[in-house]
Amino acid sequence: MILPCMAKDIVTLVKENGEKFEGIKSVISTQRIITFEIDLNIEPKDTIIHELASGTVNTYLVIDSERIPKLDGVDAHYQLLIRKIAA
Template sequence: MPFSSLMKDKISILKKSGEVFDDIQASVQTKKTFIHRSDILIETGDLIQRSMSNGTTQTYEVIDPGFHEGLSGIPAGYQIVHKNLGLPEADKAIQSITYNLNGANNRVNNNSVDNSTNIVNNNGDLFESVSALREEVMRLKLSDKETRDALEVVDAIDSQCQSDKPSKVVVGALVNSLPTFASIASIGSLIVSLLG
């Protein structure tokens, strides 16, 4: 009889980091869960959720992951020692999971009050614009001396933008000292506007 036929439960692993792994074949017992997969790192404190046919969900906390390497036809996997969480404990444990989100002002509210603090840093647009300005100077058919001089000005703009308090006036003057091309003027005005 293959070991996979013993894995009759479908579970989800909820990592403390916020990662979720769904539809994992497992065998959930009173104090242990058996999983024949080695591609997921399961750690103490992670949660296991089992959806049952009666519509309820059981939640367990991993006490000891118990990873075992494969041996003689037995695949590598986990013999997890777990603790059954009651409904209040499960709700509290699930709500304490950390979600890592990217992007300005992203958030997750799962039936909870939002007490988060958001810090938005849009310097990415500024640095992309300076990089685009540098590429545009190199793309234009300028003499070697004009290209070198223009790149020195772009370096000065870059230094100004990376400082704690960049001066909009200084950056504007530097942009105006670049060769007069519509593309350079357009990127330069974007940089100045991004400085606020």
């Protein structure tokens, strides 16, 4: 179970139209990104950019976006299926 306090990766969402949303707290794993920023409209073909402390920038393509409602004490969140496209 992922909790909001575990969202320590800060990412930028780049919409397909070029619009950017910065400072999004997330949890990044190999194939998924989870964020509790549910006010955003995250869709397939959007891009997620994650800059590491080392200066490396990882870029991910959103393949699928699922908004999960609040359930069993876990806040509503997005679960994004991703594919890494650049490092």
